[in-house]
Amino acid sequence: MAEVSSGTRQAHWRKTSTLTYVVLAIWFLFGFVAPWFAKELDAASFLGFPLGYYFIVQGSLIVFVLLIVVHNILQDNIDEEHGLAEE
């Protein structure tokens, strides 16, 4: 295949890494911040669960699954936009 220009590479990597940082920020929020404040969050309730408990046993896990799915869709778009998609 044709050689990929360094401009394309840079633009692709800039978008890829920005997306990755956003994903990691959301991961941090649900993996660490929410569990850290579980006691405070427990004052609220969701579906009959205390909220802090809910995040740890279910909510954060659902967020993680969706986060990966959305991340991959956006990454596929970035790849296609720069002509770097396979298949």
Add this chain to the structure above:
Amino acid sequence: MNTQAQGTRFVDRLGKVYGLYTLGFLVFFALMAIFEQFGASARAIGVLFLLFTLAIYATIGWLSRTMQVDAYYVAGREVPALYNGMATAADWMSGASFVALAGGIYFGGYPYLGFVIGWTGGYVLVNALMAPYLRKFGCYTVPDFIGTRYGGNLARFCAVFVLVVASFTYVTAQINATGTIASRALGIPFEIGVWFGLLGILLCSMLGGMRGVTWTQVAQYIVLIIAYLVPLIWMSNEQGFGVIPHFGYGEAAQRIQQLEAEYGLQAAAEAVAGLKVLTTAHFDPQTSLDSWKFVTLALCMMAGTASLPHILMRYFTTPSVRQARKSVGWSLFFIFLLYFSAPALATLTKLQLLDPSLATAVVGKAVEDVMALEWVKNWSAVGMLSVVDQSGDGIVQLNEFFMRPDIVVLATPEIAGLPYVISGLVAAGGMAAAMSTADGLLLAIANALSHDLYYKIIDPQADTRRRLVVARVLLVGIGAAAALVASLKLTGILGAVAWAFCFACSGLFFPLVLGIWWKRANREGAIAGMIAGFLAGSIYLYHVYGGGAQLWSIDHLRFGMVGMPVSLVVMVAVSLMTPEPDAETQAMVDETRIPTGDSILAETH
């Protein structure tokens, strides 16, 4: 399936093959249920379940036999995302996840739940930082990446060393679990059960390598998830907690908190060796120290997930980078199915035992009535449960009901009065979970030793045949060594598992991440980072495990919190003090970052 042409045909028919297999397993389950009605003994059903599933795994292992290098190391890179997701989920969920997770949540409360967040959130890291790039690289093993990215045998050797230590720590726990399950179901001594378990594991992996392991792991995932969900949903229906209890047990959790306040959580007047009474609240985070312990545990488990070679190498088997990413999503989804069920199971089981308004309650009932319950008698007989009236009031108090955490999953069907066929199913599920993880780990170790140590370092001239023979001899040898260690019963299951994660993240996390994300990272930095991180973590482990003072409340389950920062700082500092990598290496990193184009390493190498 042992030639390429047939292999391709098999991949095209996966849906049909595994659909039929699932149906066959459900028919077998129904058949066992009918047998039970006709008076087959509990023991006979347990044996049949174990032998039937083992026979299937062994058949798959036999059909997947191969003498091709890429089939042996990376399953021919033809595993579709969905199936790789199932295989990874089985690879990932160990005997500990299956057997001990719900029990851990039952007894451990908030502090323990750090494992649940850690063991799922880690996949976000795998997907964001590692899997797609390592797939693009085209390596056979994790040290293959380190060795090629940084260059030189020393870097490769360090990675092999960390991999072996982390994986070996983990695999003994898995073989221990297969031994426990086999010995209980077949009625043989534990020491023999361990070897029986090893035999089953080798049947899956020896002939077909990664290809055999992949297709057996998919089969094992199907068994283990059915075995986890069927009892939970059945029990929930039987006890009136709703058809699918997952979204509605919040009130059960709140009721438990009420009951705990009523009874009071006190230590037992007199301890019973090996058994526990409930002393930790169901969910009660208090101080910021609790929060600190939670997030440090979660972080070690997450970084460990993203560094454990038996997980990362599963993503080398997909046909493309995009498929590798997609399969991380499927992996976490399939893992999530079990992980969001475990807290539901722990909560409902606890409520059944604690709530005096339920027929199944134990706490608050007369001691002789409880002692007369069939399941209490069964589990007391094998020393896994004990009811002792230490206060002498004739009533079972919360701190007089002792049990082993492991049995929460295994005994739940009996507590709820489900037929024995369910217990047989659960035993088969536990076996599948432990076997599939042990397979992945043994293969990771043997492949690193055969490919990286033997072929790349010791004898680069070795021909294909010789390489694959060496790989298999190592697999058997390491399996035997692990079984030997397991039969000595040195550590509890959970301790060893957490250690494996900490070893892996101390030594490998930053060299892997920075290898992709920081072009300036060089050989000297990586070697120093691996050695310093691994040593710092190990020394700290030795220090606290031997009773030394803890730094910032970091105990032996979280020693990665010491290893990782040391590894990062040393790696960055040494990299900056030494010359930057050559232009060729930098171009290689650029190439790794885009999904298209040839892989860095040749298809077969």
